[in-house]
Amino acid sequence: MTHGYNGSQVLFRQAKARALAARRFAREADQEQAEGRSGIERRQREKDAVIATLVLAQGAGEAYVNWVYLQAGVTPSGTWIDRWGGLRNAARELGRDDKFGPPREHRKFFNELDAWRNYLLHGDEKARKSLHQALKAQDGTDLTNETDLLDGAYAASVMDRAEAAFRWAEQQTGIQAPFLDGAWVAFDEC
Numbered sequence: 001m002t003h004g005y006n007g008s009q010v011l012f013r014q015a016k017a018r019a020l021a022a023r024r025f026a027r028e029a030d031q032e033q034a035e036g037r038s039g040i041e042r043r044q045r046e047k048d049a050v051i052a053t054l055v056l057a058q059g060a061g062e063a064y065v066n067w068v069y070l071q072a073g074v075t076p077s078g079t080w081i082d083r084w085g086g087l088r089n090a091a092r093e094l095g096r097d098d099k100f101g102p103p104r105e106h107r108k109f110f111n112e113l114d115a116w117r118n119y120l121l122h123g124d125e126k127a128r129k130s131l132h133q134a135l136k137a138q139d140g141t142d143l144t145n146e147t148d149l150l151d152g153a154y155a156a157s158v159m160d161r162a163e164a165a166f167r168w169a170e171q172q173t174g175i176q177a178p179f180l181d182g183a184w185v186a187f188d189e190c
Helices: 007-036 041-070 080-085 087-093 104-122 125-139 152-173
Strands: none
Touching: 007 041, 007 152, 041 080, 041 087, 041 104, 041 152, 080 087, 080 104, 087 152, 104 125, 104 152
């Protein structure tokens, strides 16, 4: 069976567009506030764009690792984060060195993305506790209100870390990561 569709491309590109939009909304809110207006509507759009960035970036990470397994002809197991941890199995089938494991910062980042996704889409107490643990593990952040973190700078950070993880995986497996294959963003998307 030929697999000709890599969904991580679309998800990554849209996450990138939403992160850029979040930065634009933040600038517009700052400008409105400097002019004596509230900037509330722009801040809400900024937050919405960050939420979309997080959900799409998580989806891109899950789609990309599954794409690598498909290309290698390996049946994945475990969670999507476990699959990133087992990329050496796909690398071996692709004829590459399999003596590696994911860097700690990537695993912590994936846990953070997963926790955000679960919190944003489920919002239950278990998801909230998981998010607090992931944020604290990542950089010591301990918030009383999770959404205080959702700003344009955070969206840019998410995309930088996603790209770093994809670059690492591409180097290990030889399977092109989404940022290099059609992940451009048109000005009218953000």
